[in-house]
Amino acid sequence: MEKVALFVDVQNVYYTTRQSYRQNFDYNTFWREATGGKEVVKAIAYATDRGDKKQQEFQNILRAIGFEVKLKPFIQRADGSAKGDWDVGITIDALEYGELADTVVLVSGDGDFDLLANKLRVDKHKRVEVYGVPTLTSNTLINAASTFIPIEGKLLLNSHSVR
Numbered sequence: 001m002e003k004v005a006l007f008v009d010v011q012n013v014y015y016t017t018r019q020s021y022r023q024n025f026d027y028n029t030f031w032r033e034a035t036g037g038k039e040v041v042k043a044i045a046y047a048t049d050r051g052d053k054k055q056q057e058f059q060n061i062l063r064a065i066g067f068e069v070k071l072k073p074f075i076q077r078a079d080g081s082a083k084g085d086w087d088v089g090i091t092i093d094a095l096e097y098g099e100l101a102d103t104v105v106l107v108s109g110d111g112d113f114d115l116l117a118n119k120l121r122v123d124k125h126k127r128v129e130v131y132g133v134p135t136l137t138s139n140t141l142i143n144a145a146s147t148f149i150p151i152e153g154k155l156l157l158n159s160h161s162v163r
Helices: 010-021 027-035 053-065 087-098 111-123 139-144
Strands: 003-009 039-049 068-073 103-107 127-132 147-150
Touching (some): 010 127, 053 068, 087 111
Parallel strands (some): 103 127, 127 147
16 A cells, blocks of 8 residues: 655645635645545644634644644744744654655645755655645746645635635
């Protein structure tokens, strides 16, 4: 049975689907599509934690689907900018747990992950599937992946549109 490891950049997918479609990502449909007929060796969703109830409920939904949820505190800087970046953590985990998988699935449009995708695909001989919003996913990341799967249509929650 093919083995798969999944890594989801929650903030990236939240903001890109909201910006492009005014909708939310359908984690249940994604899980079924990405893991169907495969053994999941690791599945991690990376998020920032503001400590609010709605966010904690969402994190529990992710856990119920099958994700381990890793949280970083949301930091609001004095100048109004925010910090809650998981790029290094995702990269370390993908390199570590990717060793156990045949396919590594990355959900993010962040071009910083092109080096990771190339390393996994070329040096580690892994299949790398990238899910991202087409208009907001870096071309360098798309080109570094074995396969790019656009987040659109069935991967969006139509009934829970963001207003």
